[in-house]
Amino acid sequence: MATTSKILEGLNAAQHDAVVNYEGPSLIIAGAGSGKTRVLTSRIAYMIEQGVRPESILALTFTNKAAKEMRERIEAMVGPQSRYIRMGTFHSVFARILRENAERMGYPQAYTIYESNDAKNLIKTIIKERNLSDEKYKPGHIASRISSAKNSLITPGAYMASTTLATEDRQRQIPEMGTIYLEYCKRCKQNGAMDFDDLLLQTNILFRDFPQVLAEYQERFRYLLVDEYQDTNFAQYTIIRRLALKYPNVCVVGDDAQSIYSFRGAKIENILSFQRDYPDAKIYKLEQNYRSTKTIVDAANSVINHNARRMKKRCFSEGEQGEKIRILKAYTDREEADMIVSDLRDKVRTAGDEWSEVAILYRTNNQSQALEDVLRRKAIPYRIYKGNSFYDHKEIRDMLGYIRLIINPRDDEAFKRIINTPARGIGATSVERIAAIAQSRGTSMWDAVDALVGMQSDDPTEKAVARKVAEFVALIRELSLAREAKGLYDFGLEVATRSGILQSYRMLNTPEAQSAVDNIEELLNTLQLFNEQVEAEIRAGEREEFDKATIEEWLSGLMLMSDMDNEEEDGNNKVTLMTVHSAKGLEYKYVYIVGCEENLFPSMQAMEDIDGLEEERRLFYVALTRAKSLATLSCAEMRFKWGNMEFSRPSRFLSEIDPQYVDSDFDLKPARRSATNLGEDGESALDALRRRFDYRYQQKGTPQGASTQRPQPTRSPYASPQRPAPEPPRPTIDTSKMRRVNTSTTGTVTSAPCDYAVGDVVQHTTFGRGVIRDVTPLATDHKITVEFGAPHGSKTLIARLAKLTKL
DNA sequence: TATGATATCCTTTTT
DNA sequence: GGATATCATA
Numbered sequence: 001m002a003t004t005s006k007i008l009e010g011l012n013a014a015q016h017d018a019v020v021n022y023e024g025p026s027l028i029i030a031g032a033g034s035g036k037t038r039v040l041t042s043r044i045a046y047m048i049e050q051g052v053r054p055e056s057i058l059a060l061t062f063t064n065k066a067a068k069e070m071r072e073r074i075e076a077m078v079g080p081q082s083r084y085i086r087m088g089t090f091h092s093v094f095a096r097i098l099r100e101n102a103e104r105m106g107y108p109q110a111y112t113i114y115e116s117n118d119a120k121n122l123i124k125t126i127i128k129e130r131n132l133s134d135e136k137y138k139p140g141h142i143a144s145r146i147s148s149a150k151n152s153l154i155t156p157g158a159y160m161a162s163t164t165l166a167t168e169d170r171q172r173q174i175p176e177m178g179t180i181y182l183e184y185c186k187r188c189k190q191n192g193a194m195d196f197d198d199l200l201l202q203t204n205i206l207f208r209d210f211p212q213v214l215a216e217y218q219e220r221f222r223y224l225l226v227d228e229y230q231d232t233n234f235a236q237y238t239i240i241r242r243l244a245l246k247y248p249n250v251c252v253v254g255d256d257a258q259s260i261y262s263f264r265g266a267k268i269e270n271i272l273s274f275q276r277d278y279p280d281a282k283i284y285k286l287e288q289n290y291r292s293t294k295t296i297v298d299a300a301n302s303v304i305n306h307n308a309r310r311m312k313k314r315c316f317s318e319g320e321q322g323e324k325i326r327i328l329k330a331y332t333d334r335e336e337a338d339m340i341v342s343d344l345r346d347k348v349r350t351a352g353d354e355w356s357e358v359a360i361l362y363r364t365n366n367q368s369q370a371l372e373d374v375l376r377r378k379a380i381p382y383r384i385y386k387g388n389s390f391y392d393h394k395e396i397r398d399m400l401g402y403i404r405l406i407i408n409p410r411d412d413e414a415f416k417r418i419i420n421t422p423a424r425g426i427g428a429t430s431v432e433r434i435a436a437i438a439q440s441r442g443t444s445m446w447d448a449v450d451a452l453v454g455m456q457s458d459d460p461t462e463k464a465v466a467r468k469v470a471e472f473v474a475l476i477r478e479l480s481l482a483r484e485a486k487g488l489y490d491f492g493l494e495v496a497t498r499s500g501i502l503q504s505y506r507m508l509n510t511p512e513a514q515s516a517v518d519n520i521e522e523l524l525n526t527l528q529l530f531n532e533q534v535e536a537e538i539r540a541g542e543r544e545e546f547d548k549a550t551i552e553e554w555l556s557g558l559m560l561m562s563d564m565d566n567e568e569e570d571g572n573n574k575v576t577l578m579t580v581h582s583a584k585g586l587e588y589k590y591v592y593i594v595g596c597e598e599n600l601f602p603s604m605q606a607m608e609d610i611d612g613l614e615e616e617r618r619l620f621y622v623a624l625t626r627a628k629s630l631a632t633l634s635c636a637e638m639r640f641k642w643g644n645m646e647f648s649r650p651s652r653f654l655s656e657i658d659p660q661y662v663d664s665d666f667d668l669k670p671a672r673r674s675a676t677n678l679g680e681d682g683e684s685a686l687d688a689l690r691r692r693f694d695y696r697y698q699q700k701g702t703p704q705g706a707s708t709q710r711p712q713p714t715r716s717p718y719a720s721p722q723r724p725a726p727e728p729p730r731p732t733i734d735t736s737k738m739r740r741v742n743t744s745t746t747g748t749v750t751s752a753p754c755d756y757a758v759g760d761v762v763q764h765t766t767f768g769r770g771v772i773r774d775v776t777p778l779a780t781d782h783k784i785t786v787e788f789g790a791p792h793g794s795k796t797l798i799a800r801l802a803k804l805t806k807l
Numbered sequence: 808t809a810t811g812a813t814a815t816c817c818t819t820t821t822t
Numbered sequence: 823g824g825a826t827a828t829c830a831t832a
Contacts, residue, residue: 063822091822092822196821197822261820263819263821264821363819364820365818365819367818388821425808425809426808427809429808561822564821579820579821580820581819581820581821601819603818603819603820605818605819606819606820616819619820641818642817642818643823644823
């Protein structure tokens with residue numbers, strides 16, 4: 001402590017304290033832009049400088065990219081020892097630990113990681129096998145229930161023992177839910193597979209059932225650091241709890257105001273009650289924002305102040321006042337995109353900035369479409385981040401299917417995917433028969449087919465199928481040999497060629513097929529890259545000689561990789577498009593938040609209860625605080641939804657921003673649309689609106705050749721020769737819908753009478769029957785507290801939005 | 808069994 | 823509007 005470390009230079013008082021006091025539990029409340037990453041990296045670097053062994057540090061981040069960046073920054077401070085820090089997402093770190101311990105838990109070491117599609121397919125199979133109605137038992141719904149059970153560490157046994165869950169499932173008319181969950185887990189294990197949630201659940205089971213294993217990791221990881229703690233779920237929370245039991249050197253960093261992942265089971269309580277969990281925890285508050293202008297920080301604060309559930313902190317900026325937040329309004333979503341893109345082009349050009357200083361953020365992925373079209377039309381380079389776009393491609397999933405089956409022959413989902421891909425004459429009936437045989441023998445489909453190959457049959461069609469199956473078996477065997485004999489890249493290439501996948505696309509001479517071939521090549525390149533990387537690590541002595549690159553390791557890495565983690569190789573000077581969720585942790589000079597409309601942002605389903613609405617508000621806060629110098633918000637009056645136009649009103653969040661920070665030329669009050677505007681006179685108002693967006697209007701093909709005025713030939717679904725242009729030249733506008741929207745708008749906006757009173761009995765679509773306990777008036781609505789009894793308890797809802805019926 | 812046509816969901820957010 | 827699922831037909 002005698003000499004000051006270089007690492008501490010330039011830190012403010014709060015940051016300094018948070019870096020230096022690394023022993024014992026600490027909670028770092030880090031407001032947006034407060035130098036959180038800097039504190040985390042400096043803290044770790046400082047620890048190493050003070051003699052803490054890097055191997056004893058476990059740092060968990062939210063994305064792989066964040067981990068990579070942190071490691072680089074630490075390396076810059078303390079050099080190559082940083083390589084020995086265990087760092088990554090919860091999922092990737094524990095996937096590796098599980099691999100080391102898989103066998104004692106009844107999983108193969110080469111277990112496969114199931115992504116959500118695999119999980120859903122398996123659930124579908126189970127539902128079918130049990131002859132349950134796929135009307136009531138929707139795979140997606142079942143999958144999400146299983147997922148939240150796992151995130152809350154509820155095993156199938158516990159699930160079925162719970163009377164609360166049983167009644168809940170009966171209410172939802174899925175009484176077999178527990179059985180399906182049990183069967184699902186059984187089948188995953190049979191298949192030697194873990195889904196995303198298993199990676200956390202099974203880690204907990206490992207630590208619970210094998211205390212000596214837990215003890216080993218407790219000794220190994222004496223210092224724990226968790227980033228984005230406000231977004232951890234119960235399973236993650238418990239892992240940390242367990243690991244910290246012996247040496248409570250646990251440092252969590254987060255911001256309750258940025259908790260936006262409750263749909264994934266994240267519990268904001270984890271951060272709110274850290275002090276209760278670790279009573280002698282030290283608390284550090286990083287409140288100075290170094291990222292944004294005063295205007296942006298203050299505006300964001302004024303919005304988040306509408307939330308009741310907050311931790312006390314005061315975020316401020318000492319930067320410039322900066323420009324006011326601009327709010328733009330367009331008539332249609334299409335026009336909104338035009339407006340935004342022209343605006344950002346002007347900004348970038350006049351200021352001489354880079355495209356990469358601009359981000360366009362939206363609430364839902366589908367909003368990117370309109371923006372992409374305009375960007376492409378104006379030849380502005382852009383980069384779009386979209387979930388796991390890699391697996392969205394069939395050719396990639398097929399390639400991975402082969403590789404998975406070779407690594408883990410028990411993986412029935414992979415087997416089903418590829419047995420007839422590319423088509424080799426083994427149809428659904430044959431596959432079902434194989435599945436049935438496997439079921440009856442209690443083996444995997446691969447084992448079933450493997451045993452079947454030697455058998456003879458007299459039936460000629462059966463014989464033909466048997467021959468084809470035998471060919472498939474031979475193919476997989478050959479590829480397995482290739483895996484052992486060849487390097488990673490060559491093996492991948494063998495899979496692509498011998499399987500016939502590559503050939504099947506080359507035969508087709510379409511641009512889509514070409515892109516598929518490109519994707520396959522890209523996949524093979526990642527194999528090569530991975531191999532080179534591992535070899536470099538071995539040469540540098542960071543990795544043992546015998547620990548060569550394996551296809552298993554590559555595959556799990558790939559499964560746990562998100563689009564976020566992919567580095568762009570062909571130049572970075574591009575406008576960024578992404579959801580607000582993916583923007584967390586990032587910053588841009590210019591930020592555009594589009595679609596600031598009621599029912600979109602905040603989203604319709606989130607507005608059902610107060611918690612949901614508050615989370616949307618935090619999301620909006622996250623969006624706003626991404627901006628360094630200028631934030632621009634926009635909304636449209638009409639938006640294409642499910643193929644027809646729907647009206648929307650400006651988001652309540654726009655009017656929640658303190659007006660002194662806003663620059664807009666229209667009234668922001670959500671209640672602005674009055675009855676006269678669209679009342680009985682609705683049609684003419686509509687016509688006026690139609691006229692103003694005749695761009696789309698004409699594009700949709702007016703029969704009189706008006707479309708020829710448009711120089712831009714856009715793909716037009718109504719222009720196809722088979723289908724005559726519809727009589728009224730506005731096929732996309734469904735007036736019946738408009739009237740509907742219309743009446744509901746006028747009815748609720750003008751005055752806000754409340755249909756509910758204390759003591760009323762109501763029915764809710766998800767929570768069931770309840771009694772109203774309290775009614776509080778809001779600006780344009782009422783907040784009601786409803787007691788639902790057993791599983792749900794008391795909920796605070798917004799009268800107009802909650803799906804309630806009075807009984 | 809493979810292909811093309813029609814029906815149906817969809818739109819919250821992701822490791 | 824679009825992707826995916828299911829169905830009808832050769």
